[in-house]
Amino acid sequence: MNSNEVQKSDVVSYSVDKQGVARITLNRPEKSNAFDDRTIVSLSTCLRDANADAAVRVVVLQANGKHFSAGADLGWMKRTAQMSEAENMADARQLADLMFILDRLSKPTIARVQGAAYGGALGLICACDIAVASESARFCLSEARLGLVPAVISPYVVRAMGARAARRYFLTTEVMSAQTARRLNIIHEVVAEDMLETKVDEFCGHLRRCGPQALRASKQLVADVEDEFPSADLQEKTVGLIARLRASDEGQEGLAAFLEKRASRWCED
Numbered sequence: 153m154n155s156n157e158v159q160k161s162d163v164v165s166y167s168v169d170k171q172g173v174a175r176i177t178l179n180r181p182e183k184s185n186a187f188d189d190r191t192i193v194s195l196s197t198c199l200r201d202a203n204a205d206a207a208v209r210v211v212v213l214q215a216n217g218k219h220f221s222a223g224a225d226l227g228w229m230k231r232t233a234q235m236s237e238a239e240n241m242a243d244a245r246q247l248a249d250l251m252f253i254l255d256r257l258s259k260p261t262i263a264r265v266q267g268a269a270y271g272g273a274l275g276l277i278c279a280c281d282i283a284v285a286s287e288s289a290r291f292c293l294s295e296a297r298l299g300l301v302p303a304v305i306s307p308y309v310v311r312a313m314g315a316r317a318a319r320r321y322f323l324t325t326e327v328m329s330a331q332t333a334r335r336l337n338i339i340h341e342v343v344a345e346d347m348l349e350t351k352v353d354e355f356c357g358h359l360r361r362c363g364p365q366a367l368r369a370s371k372q373l374v375a376d377v378e379d380e381f382p383s384a385d386l387q388e389k390t391v392g393l394i395a396r397l398r399a400s401d402e403g404q405e406g407l408a409a410f411l412e413k414r415a416s417r418w419c420e421d
Contacts, residue, residue, distance in 0.1 A: 163187075164194035166201065172209030173356050174202040174259075181217025184268060188228035189243060195276075196250045203257050210359045211257065212352060213280060214264040223271025223294060247272065248304040255279040255308060256375070258368045260359045264352050265289050265339065274338065275305025278312040281371065282355055283339040286348045291328040291338060293321050311378075312337045361419055365402040369393065 168174045176198045178185040187195075202208045215221060232240055254261065254276065263277045265285040270292045277283045277291075293309065295302045302309060302322060310318045313336040321328065321336075330342045343351045359367065373393065380386050397403045402418075409416040 161190060161194040163191045164198060166198045168202075168205065168208055171356070171360060172207050173212060174198075174205070174208045174210070175212045175214060176202070178215035178221055181215075181219075183225060184219040184222035185215045185217060186222045186225040186228075187272065188225040189246060191225075192246050192250050196246070196253055199250075199253050199257060203253075203259060208259055209364060210356050211259050211261045212264055212356070213254075213261060213276060214352075215266070217267075219267030220263075220265045220269045220289070221271075221273035221276070222268050223273055229298075244304055247275075251275050251279050251305060251308055258371065260367050260371070262352055262355055263339075264348060266345065266348060268292075270294050271302065272305055275302070275308050278305070278308040278338060284341045284343065284348065284351050284355065285330045285333065285339045286345040287330055287342055288345060289330040289333070289339075289342075291330075291333045292325060294325045296323065297325050309338075361416075363402045363406055363416065363418055365400065366397065366406070369397060 163178070163180050165177045165179050166174065167177075176195065178187070178191065178195075180186065180191070199211070202211045232243060235243065261280040261282070263280040263283040265277060265283060266289055267286075268290055269277060269285075270290075271294050274291060274293060293302050306318070306322075313321070317336050320326075328336070328338075330339065333339045334342050341351055373390075376389065377386065398407070405418075406416050
């Protein structure tokens with residue numbers, strides 16, 4: 153464990169390195185990193201901490217062991233089966249809140265995926281900005297086999313793979329290869345197992361070359377325009393955004409660094 157690592161719970165760990173890369177790690181390898189209510193709360197806490205920390209430039213969501221996550225923990229599922237509808241509502245809301253926090257995090261996020269990524273794990277992956285998987289990774293929306301549906305993760309998964317593909321994989325619960333997941337936009341890159349960390353580091357390097365304010369604004373821009381048709385109101389919104397960024401300290405520094413052929417100050421942090 154790194155000296156700067158803080159154990160958030162017995163199921164999730166959190167660390168920030170000198171480059172400002174926060175790593176949130178699922179840490180139940182003996183359970184294939186299946187998650188339960190404790191894991192959900194711990195992940196939400198780590199994400200909020202990373203978002204509030206000015207030193208954090210990038211957030212990597214990863215897992216110890218052979219698998220990213222086998223989905224819901226069996227013990228947790230047994231407990232939910234004994235809950236009332238109201239208790240199940242509260243329990244499901246925690247997972248929905250986690251997905252929303254991850255999706256709307258102001259820092260860029262990267263999912264580092266190996267082995268199995270089943271059920272709710274696909275929600276985590278699709279809520280990240282960038283997803284990288286090893287060639288042996290496997291993906292499955294398995295809920296219907298249990299008489300359930302991938303309800304709270306559906307906004308993120310359907311956005312990634314599209315409604316037509318979602319109909320197929322929600323219904324059939326087929327296991328998808330890493331290449332299929334890439335074709336369906338669940339992940340962006342497929343690499344050899346021994347190159348997974350290298351590819352994640354490469355993406356972290358790309359992100360650290362960008363202005364932190366610009367990265368936040370870029371994420372918000374995509375959220376603002378993804379479901380919008382071009383209009384006069386949208387045009388004015390985008391005009392105002394670029395004008396504000398050009399006039400900002402970060403925008404002025406970035407343009408000056410480009411013109412002076414030097415590194416921007418945030419590249420030296």
